[in-house]
């Protein structure tokens with residue numbers, strides 16, 4: 001049986017087959033996308049004219065090290081396809097993202113892309129978002145304990161930590177992981193969270209996936225928003 005890493009590799013290779021022969025490619029973040037960036041680098045080495053837009057310093061460093069040409073962080077970019085991971089995926093292909101802390105850059109790149117492909121394995125599928133994952137919320141450090149009080153109206157906010165210290169995003173912000181339980185209306189929750197001053201972005205990606213590729217032991221399934 002294929003192990004978890006082999007499933008990540010397979011679904012990343014399946015995403016390669018969805019790409020045009022060249023163009024501007026959004027590079028997501030996470031352990032699944034790492035395999036995709038490696039494969040894209042191999043394609044560049046074979047002569048394909050791909051240019052990347054990374055969603056994190058980690059993905060930028062990985063892509064640069066294997067010779068993928070990259071655009072600057074400022075944008076604007078005319079991205080043909082972005083390939084990214086996800087932490088939870090519902091039946092409507094809405095997503096929770098941000099377990100890696102890259103949610104804001106990921107959302108900016110996602111909405112700058114003509115097409116968005118999500119790669120994951122079947123452990124990420126949920127009937128309703130929030131069943132298994134908290135919603136990451138990126139917040140400004142200034143006044144974050146006040147922001148936290150507002151977040152607490154929607155669930156239990158937990159300040160993300162790393163090695164004992166508050167986790168900092170690539171942009172220097174904090175993350176609250178908001179445990180909500182199963183979310184009835186993810187679009188409404190996303191809108192409500194955006195009303196809180198200090199909230200920069202949420203990990204709820206509503207109707208932002210054009211294709212979801214799911215790896216399991218039997219192969220790679222293609223899920224599209226309209227079935």
Ligand code: A5P
Nearest residue numbers: 030031032085098100101102
């Ligand atoms: C990064 O902030 C996240 O949105 C990732 O896309 C997500 O955590 C997927 O990561 P894995 O592929 O490692 O599960």
